[in-house]
Amino acid sequence: LHLKRLEIYGFKSFADRTEIVFERGITGVVGPNGSGKSNVADAVRWVLGEQSARTLRGTRMEDIIFNGTEKRKKLSMAEVTLVFDNVDGSLDMPYSELSVTRRIYRSGESEYLINGNSRRLKDVVALFQDTGIGKEGYSIIGQGRIGDILTPKSEERRVIFEEAAGVVKYKTRKEEAERKLGQTDQNLIRIEDILEELS
Numbered sequence: 001l002h003l004k005r006l007e008i009y010g011f012k013s014f015a016d017r018t019e020i021v022f023e024r025g026i027t028g029v030v031g032p033n034g035s036g037k038s039n040v041a042d043a044v045r046w047v048l049g050e051q052s053a054r055t056l057r058g059t060r061m062e063d064i065i066f067n068g069t070e071k072r073k074k075l076s077m078a079e080v081t082l083v084f085d086n087v088d089g090s091l092d093m094p095y096s097e098l099s100v101t102r103r104i105y106r107s108g109e110s111e112y113l114i115n116g117n118s119r120r121l122k123d124v125v126a127l128f129q130d131t132g133i134g135k136e137g138y139s140i141i142g143q144g145r146i147g148d149i150l151t152p153k154s155e156e157r158r159v160i161f162e163e164a165a166g167v168v169k170y171k172t173r174k175e176e177a178e179r180k181l182g183q184t185d186q187n188l189i190r191i192e193d194i195l196e197e198l199s
């Protein structure tokens with residue numbers, strides 16, 4: 001699934017309508033400290049349904065709306081759009097290109113749009129289910145997470161790869177089954193003891 005474009009308006013430091021085009025291959029975002037590089041990743045997280053202002057490094061959701069500078073008035077709305085190439089049908093929608101938009105107004109009103117049509121957060125989450133994309137997915141790795149991945153402890157690193165590979169749920173189920181087997185073994189031993197006492 002190829003993310004073709006990111007359109008940002010009024011989100012954090014992006015006061016002007018800004019379009020970031022992602023060609024095939026690797027795209028690097030470079031700039032001085034505080035110039036807004038992390039804000040780009042925050043914008044992607046936000047469209048994908050991030051509900052926690054703290055994760056977006058703010059205190060209230062309205063904090064993400066451009067707050068003005070000495071020279072520029074603050075804005076009343078923030079809008080971010082992700083445009084995906086869907087020629088291969090990775091996303092279950094009959095469109096070769098798919099856009100997902102999130103808007104928020106200072107009044108607190110907020111909305112999601114898929115290809116320009118108003119949708120619920122639920123629909124956006126459903127659209128990306130099982131694609132590896134999502135606010136919790138490993139498609140976005142925050143600065144803090146990099147330390148976890150580079151951790152010298154191989155067991156900790158393994159947990160991250162297991163989560164990414166989707167095997168954690170099977171491991172949990174296996175552990176649960178083993179616990180139940182252990183309990184059953186104990187019960188059997190007790191029954192055998194009782195039988196022996198009775199005979």
Ligand code: ATP
Pocket residue numbers: 011012013014031032033034035036037038039040063064065066067068
């Ligand atoms: P570093 O390299 O230090 O991590 P960075 O390039 O990742 O920096 P960001 O953290 O993305 O920078 O951007 C921080 C900038 O965004 C700050 O200058 C901050 O003032 C600005 N900013 C954040 N929220 C808003 C907002 N609501 N309105 C205007 N500017 C904002």
